[in-house]
Every structure is written in C-alpha cells, then in structure tokens.
Amino acid sequence: MYYFRRWRWWNVLCLLIMALGLIQLLAVFIGGALLHKQPPPIRIALKQYPAVRYQSLQEHAITATSSIIPRGTTIYHVTKEFGSASMGGMGMIVTALASAQQRSGIVRSAVVMPYYSFLKNKHRPEKVTDLVIDVRDKSGRLMPMEFRVWRMIHIIDPEVAANMANTTATTGQSMADQAKLLPLTEQVPVYLIGPGNRKPFNLAFRARKTLDIYSCPKGLPMEWKDQYFDKAVAEFLAHQSAAADEVPLFAPARVTRHVDIVHIHGATNAYIIKHLRDHQRRGQLGPRPPSIMYTMHDYLDELQYTNTWNNVIKFLDEPDDGLDQYMRGHRVFMSSLGIDYADVVTFVSQAMAKDIVEGRDEFYLKELVMQSIMRKAERGRFFGITNGVDFGTLNPFTHPRLIQRKSDFPEYGRELILGQKPQNLMVSSKEHATVWHLAPTTKEYIMSAKDRAKKYLIRRKRLSGEDLDRPVVLFVGRFQYNKGLEMFEEAVQHFVRLNMKFVIIGQRNNYPLEWVKALEERYPDNVIVLSTAQQQRQWSVYYRAAADFAFVPSLTESFGLVAAEGLLFGSPVISTGAGGLKEFLLDRPTDHNPTHAQVHVTRDKVTNAPIVTSKETYNAYLFDPATLGKAIEDAAADYRRNKESKVRREEFILRMIRSAFALDWDRGHQQGPVYDYMQAYTIALSERRIPRLSRHELDEERALLSRLHV
Structure with a gap:
C-alpha cells in the first residue's frame, strides 16, 4: 500500500517564493547587462568665462564702401x-x-x-x-x-x-x-x-x-x-x-x-x-x-x-x-x-x-x-x-475674419499712426508730446472696433455679458515652464480680486495642461482656456482684437513676438520684461498715477473733433515676482480711467499700436532689422x-x- 504525501499550503508558498526569487535574479542580470550597454552620463564642468566687449553692427569697423551690400x-x-x-x-x-x-x-x-x-x-x-x-x-x-x-x-x-x-x-x-x-x-x-x-x-x-x-x-x-x-x-x-x-x-x-x-x-x-x-x-x-x-x-x-x-x-x-x-x-x-x-x-x-x-x-x-x-x-x-514684426498675416486692419464681422480696425487710425513716424518714437522722452487729431465721430475709433469684437464673442457665448465692462487679459503661447505659467495661480487671484477676465490660449508642452484647466474649473467666471487647434483657429483673432491687456510672464524670451502682437492689437503688456522683451516694452513711470495722466484734450474749432496732446510713452506694466499684484492693479486702474473718457481710451490704444509699428522690419531710410541683416x-x-x-x-x-x- 502506497502513501501519497499531500501538498500543504506552506509547500506551495515555498515554491512561489523560489519562483519569485528566480525571476528577480533574472531581472537583476538582464538589467545589469542593459545598464552596462548604456552610454555613460554626459558630464559638463561648470566654467566662468571672461567678459568680452560686445561689438555692435553700428560700431563695427568696416569701410564705407564695403558696408554697402552689392545689389543683386x-x-x-x-x-x-x-x-x-x-x-x-x-x-x-x-x-x-x-x-x-x-x-x-x-x-x-x-x-x-x-x-x-x-x-x-x-x-x-x-x-x-x-x-x-x-x-x-x-x-x-x-x-x-x-x-x-x-x-x-x-x-x-x-x-x-x-x-x-x-x-x-x-x-x-x-x-x-x-x-x-x-x-x-x-x-x-x-x-x-x-x-x-x-x-x-x-x-x-x-x-x-x-x-x-x-x-x-x-x-x-x-x-x-x-x-x-x-x-x-x-x-x-x-x-x-x-x-x-x-x-x-x-x-x-x-x-x-x-x-x-x-x-x-x-x-x-x-x-x-x-x-x-x-x-x-x-x-x-x-x-x-x-x-x-x-x-x-x-x-x-x-x-x-x-x-x-x-x-x-x-x-x-x-x-x-x-x-x-x-x-x-x-x-x-x-x-x-x-x-x-x-x-x-x-x-x-x-x-x-x-x-x-x-x-x-x-x-x-x-x-x-x-x-x-x-x-x-x-x-x-x-x-x-x-x-x-510682420503685419501681413496677422493685421487687425486687414484681417479677413475681422472684416467679415465688422471688427477690423478703421483705416483712419492707421493713417494717424503712420503720420507719427513711429520708427522714431521708441526712444521718446517724457518731454516729447504727441498730438493726435482724432476722428469727429467714435465710429472711426479703434476702440469701437475692439468693442464690436468683444460683443461678437459675447453673442457666441465665448465671453459673458459682464465682460463688456471689465478688462479682458489674454495669454497666448505654449504651456511650458519658461513661459511663466507657474505665476498663473497668483495672477488669477489678482484677476478675480480686481474683477478681470483671463483668457488662456495655448498648446500643450512640458507644463501640465491639467493644471491650466484646473484654473478654469476653480474660477469659471474669470478664466477661459482654449487648448485645441480648432478652437484657436476659430476664435484666436477675435480674442486678440477684444483683449484689453496681453499677459506675458515669460522667464526667458529671445524676442517676445506675442507681446509685439498684443501691442499691434492695441493691448498694453503685463510682463516680466525678460530677455528681448525689454528692447521694446517701456514700463509705466515709477510715480504712475492714472488720475494725473499727462494727457490734454482740446477741440478743433471747425470740425469739433478732439485733439489729444499726450506726453505718455509707456506700453507695459513690468513686474518681478514680488510686484506682480502691483502691475495688475496699475493696469486695472488705467482701464477704469480710460472707460471714463472715450478720447483718452483711443489715445491709449493708438499709442500701443504705434509702438508695434515701430517694430517693422523695414522702417524706411534704410533702417530696421532687414538692413541690419544686410550689413551682417x-x-x-x-x-x-x-x-x-x-x-x-x-x-x-x-x-x-x-x-x-x-
């Protein structure tokens, strides 16, 4: 008579432990072999480099004859x-x-x-x-x-x-x-x-x-x-x-x-x-x-x-x-x-x-x-x-979608800006006064076109009715850390406190899109997020035209095309002024007080059209991480001041667009980046x-x- 030993639970447990051990041992050998085949990590030694005097194109020592590029x-x-x-x-x-x-x-x-x-x-x-x-x-x-x-x-x-x-x-x-x-x-x-x-x-x-x-x-x-x-x-x-x-x-x-x-x-x-x-x-x-x-x-x-x-x-x-x-x-x-x-x-x-x-x-x-x-x-x-800045493809004066919705900027405003010779005004001092001969009726004002764009978005349920009377702040860019998206949380709190609307238009990158959308979920009355390509193609130009401010919190920026485009649509820029932004963003004065603006309004004796004389030159509200709230407060204060006077608001918008026109590639008289490249x-x-x-x-x-x- 044979006796068959029955398997107990501890026998099965021992076999499972042994199998798991073999699997782990095999994984160690395979992982070690793979790691051995991996290239060594790249090591970069930190260095200090001596400062070298920068030689600009203007001071570069070349003869007068050789500085002219051969035609053709x-x-x-x-x-x-x-x-x-x-x-x-x-x-x-x-x-x-x-x-x-x-x-x-x-x-x-x-x-x-x-x-x-x-x-x-x-x-x-x-x-x-x-x-x-x-x-x-x-x-x-x-x-x-x-x-x-x-x-x-x-x-x-x-x-x-x-x-x-x-x-x-x-x-x-x-x-x-x-x-x-x-x-x-x-x-x-x-x-x-x-x-x-x-x-x-x-x-x-x-x-x-x-x-x-x-x-x-x-x-x-x-x-x-x-x-x-x-x-x-x-x-x-x-x-x-x-x-x-x-x-x-x-x-x-x-x-x-x-x-x-x-x-x-x-x-x-x-x-x-x-x-x-x-x-x-x-x-x-x-x-x-x-x-x-x-x-x-x-x-x-x-x-x-x-x-x-x-x-x-x-x-x-x-x-x-x-x-x-x-x-x-x-x-x-x-x-x-x-x-x-x-x-x-x-x-x-x-x-x-x-x-x-x-x-x-x-x-x-x-x-x-x-x-x-x-x-x-x-x-x-x-x-x-x-x-x-190229005014061909994204021009508020000629964009076909804006023309279709009667939100294109009037030609009268463009002629006013071109008459100011904007290429000479980026370095204007406070002593320089600009005189604007505005149109006799507000129908020819750029501010009216911006309001029409905002009303169109309200009709299409892309903005709320109360957004017509409160500032709209626009961010356009990729969702990545160096664009300053970590400041969004603090910025939104200021926007909510000051009753401002924040519109975020961007594409997914290394900053989590879920974090951006979470802002819209927490503050539905103050934040809108457009993250798909279809949404951006359909609505982007209207939001640009309707925006009262552009928000550019970049930590690094080679040039700042988004800021320049914001100015082109008449929106001053709330920004860090990092990198190349500081070349064309002029901060409000340290003693900035909206109630004491250097703007004087008179009337033409014949047409009764407004004549605005302004010594203001700034186009931005620059901040560092500690002064973000102050910059947003100053922007909101300017918005309230401009709402009280259509003439002052129009001068404000014209000044923004003028500073964008000053960034043209060809600024006449052989000046501008296109001629700098020719010299190079x-x-x-x-x-x-x-x-x-x-x-x-x-x-x-x-x-x-x-x-x-x-």
Whole structure:
C-alpha cells in the first residue's frame, strides 16, 4: 500500500517564493547587462568665462564702401518652417525676413525647406532637379540615394496669395504660372527637398497639416530625418553654386549661377554648415563659394539639440576627426558646431546678445556654446539683431475674419499712426508730446472696433455679458515652464480680486495642461482656456482684437513676438520684461498715477473733433515676482480711467499700436532689422574664401567686363 504525501499550503508558498526569487535574479542580470550597454552620463564642468566687449553692427569697423551690400546679392535661407508651414515664431520670423529682403529690391532671397506632403495641394510645386547623396547601410557601406528638389512660389501679399490660391483651385493653373505676372519683389522662390528613394527615407516629411511637421512616421527616427535633410540641402546648394546657367552668346564664358549667402536658421540645420565646408574643401562650390551665416533663434532649446554619434556616422562620406570637440559622451552638440563653422553668427535680440557676451546673462548649460560665442565675439563676428514684426498675416486692419464681422480696425487710425513716424518714437522722452487729431465721430475709433469684437464673442457665448465692462487679459503661447505659467495661480487671484477676465490660449508642452484647466474649473467666471487647434483657429483673432491687456510672464524670451502682437492689437503688456522683451516694452513711470495722466484734450474749432496732446510713452506694466499684484492693479486702474473718457481710451490704444509699428522690419531710410541683416551679410562676404586660381579668373572677368562697357 502506497502513501501519497499531500501538498500543504506552506509547500506551495515555498515554491512561489523560489519562483519569485528566480525571476528577480533574472531581472537583476538582464538589467545589469542593459545598464552596462548604456552610454555613460554626459558630464559638463561648470566654467566662468571672461567678459568680452560686445561689438555692435553700428560700431563695427568696416569701410564705407564695403558696408554697402552689392545689389543683386543672393541669399538662401534654410529653415524647417516657412509660410503656410509655420508652427511657431521661427517660421513667422523667417517668412517676414525673406519677404522684407525681397521687397527691398537690393538683394534676392530664396528659401530651402522640406517638402511637407500637405504643400502639394496648396501650391502645386514644379520639379527643379534630381540629385544624389550617399548614406551608409547597416553594414557601413555607402549607398547612393536619389531625391528630388521642387520649387514653389511664396506670394508676399496675403490678399494676392489668397486670390491666386482660389484661382488654382478653380482653374488648375499653378501659382508659379500666375506668379509670372507679378514683379519679382512680390514673390519669394521656395525650394522643397523631397524624400529619398530608399526606405525609410521615402517616408520623410509626411505631414497632413502644419502641426505634423515635426512628427516622424514609424521606422524613421527624427535624427535620421534631420541628418537626411541637412545633407540633401548641402548637395542642392552645391548644385546651385556650381551649375552653369544659360548665358547670352557674348557674355563672359565663366559666368555661372551662384549663391552668395547661405543663411542657416536653427540648430537642427546647423550640420549643413559642416557639409558645405566639406564641399568647399573638395572644390565643389564653384569659383565663388558662398559665405555662411548662422542665426540662433532660441539660446535655451537650441544649444541642447544633439545627434548621437552613430546617427552622424551614417551620413558621413569619410571619417572626420574634427567632430571630437563637439562630442560629449556619445552625442554631437550641433549648435556649437554651427557657431564655429559659420562666418557670422547672429542672435535674435541685440540686448540679450550684448548681455551674453559681456557676462550679464547666466543661462542653463551655457558651457555648451559660450566658448564658441566668445571666439566669434572677439573677432567681431557675433551680433544681435532684434527681430521685426510682420503685419501681413496677422493685421487687425486687414484681417479677413475681422472684416467679415465688422471688427477690423478703421483705416483712419492707421493713417494717424503712420503720420507719427513711429520708427522714431521708441526712444521718446517724457518731454516729447504727441498730438493726435482724432476722428469727429467714435465710429472711426479703434476702440469701437475692439468693442464690436468683444460683443461678437459675447453673442457666441465665448465671453459673458459682464465682460463688456471689465478688462479682458489674454495669454497666448505654449504651456511650458519658461513661459511663466507657474505665476498663473497668483495672477488669477489678482484677476478675480480686481474683477478681470483671463483668457488662456495655448498648446500643450512640458507644463501640465491639467493644471491650466484646473484654473478654469476653480474660477469659471474669470478664466477661459482654449487648448485645441480648432478652437484657436476659430476664435484666436477675435480674442486678440477684444483683449484689453496681453499677459506675458515669460522667464526667458529671445524676442517676445506675442507681446509685439498684443501691442499691434492695441493691448498694453503685463510682463516680466525678460530677455528681448525689454528692447521694446517701456514700463509705466515709477510715480504712475492714472488720475494725473499727462494727457490734454482740446477741440478743433471747425470740425469739433478732439485733439489729444499726450506726453505718455509707456506700453507695459513690468513686474518681478514680488510686484506682480502691483502691475495688475496699475493696469486695472488705467482701464477704469480710460472707460471714463472715450478720447483718452483711443489715445491709449493708438499709442500701443504705434509702438508695434515701430517694430517693422523695414522702417524706411534704410533702417530696421532687414538692413541690419544686410550689413551682417556684408561682413560675412568679407570672410568669403575664394581660391587663388578662381580669384585670378575673376580679375580677368572684371577686366573683360570693363572693356565691354567702354
């Protein structure tokens, strides 16, 4: 007789413990192996850098003749964003800069960017050329990959562009064919780099809409897409520099198509400069290699942009030891590489560029780029050029949606502002008095248009009825920490206390969207949040027109486009004044008292129209974390004062818009950022490295041309 031992509960428990122990032991071994394969952490030693005197463009020592850029100089802007494919500030800035340069008639601008798939139906680009680059396969062998370059036309005038787009949709005629009827100064050629003909690069630049331009399809890493674009752009620019054009029979035999300046925007495109230098070393950029300018648009995000070494090797034609100094750990930092390899480097704020060079601006991970910046600054090749504001796409005087709702700003107000020569008023002193000859009736006042926009939002239940008689404060921007969103909680408490409406329009980023929406849930009568793309497209321009104040609590800001746009819509700015904001935001005086405003009103003896004489110049309420409440209180007090007098309110709004007009790219008399860039281009051209033999050939060409002109 056999006796079978029965399993007890402790036997099962022991087996479970043993199994769990084996699983944990296995996890330790696997985790250790994976950690062993991980690259070591990147260590960055903190350093102190000696202050260097900043050399501005105005004081730069160049001769009078060389300070004038040759007419017809060709500039190629390289960017990830432009025109209808603009997600943020960089796209708007590059679009405005290239357009202003083209309209000047002095230089010829062109743009090179990715061929995002959604552009096909909008613009119907035409084929330009087919080119080839080499990319390494899994075995490290160089494999040829073909890609195609397309060309479309960007029409500078938004109204003309809209009409041409409608014609394209109805008749099928391409915008390029229609653009032939326009003068060259009203159109910018845009060259589009298409995807490659090998997997996974045939998936590059697929995007259904603008919000998708930085997304990547499955199988194509972002760094591969960036590196592919960089190498393809360099190949195309080499083609443009060296390929011969058709020339007249009696023209000099060596006349060639050329690229004078390559203007690189942003760290994701910085490696193009390295590729171009390699082309130049191999003699592939023609007899006159282009000069290269690199513009930093963001000194925080850009300097941290990196590619892994393995991804960089995939696109190298030959081993390169020169990249070691830009490597930290297993990653290559692109911004410092771009700064070193460029002829001239610019930053989008003159005040911040000066503070960086002279040691007054401490920023996170400055050690990544400071040595490169200092080398450029010591040679007088690092400049700050403060951006301008483009009034084409977001203009309250001409915006079609505002016109449709009869909320567009009246032309009478625009003429008043232009008559004040706003380019000379950003530095106005308190002693300077501005005289405004207002319209005889309030129907021609800008304040009436703003009220109509507010009433429209009330009718559509986007504002409440009481918002017509209380100030509306608007925030527009990404939800991220450096935009100052941590101040929202305190700011909202002041808005509630002072009976103000706070409208928040933004996109999700590193600051939790749930925290922003929680403010709306806690203060439903005082806070509105618009966080979806559809809401913003539908309502954003109306909220801008209706807003009484713009709220810009940024902790860091390269330029402050949102603040400038707020001024353009007649809204003074409640702001920290951080970074580039301080260049155009003028704080209220320390003894500010709304009841003693320096505004005097008289009447025209014939028309009885108001004549306002004002010595006030401020356009902002600046604060630090301790004085946020005081800034909001001063803004609310000004609002109450202006509500008592329509004439004073109109003068107040006109003053805001005038300070925005002073930020135009082209301010007349060859002043403004567009001409500052031309001066920087001239300095870059002085760095142009022309081979000795080519220089000799150019001398012969000039001699031949001089004989032909006799």
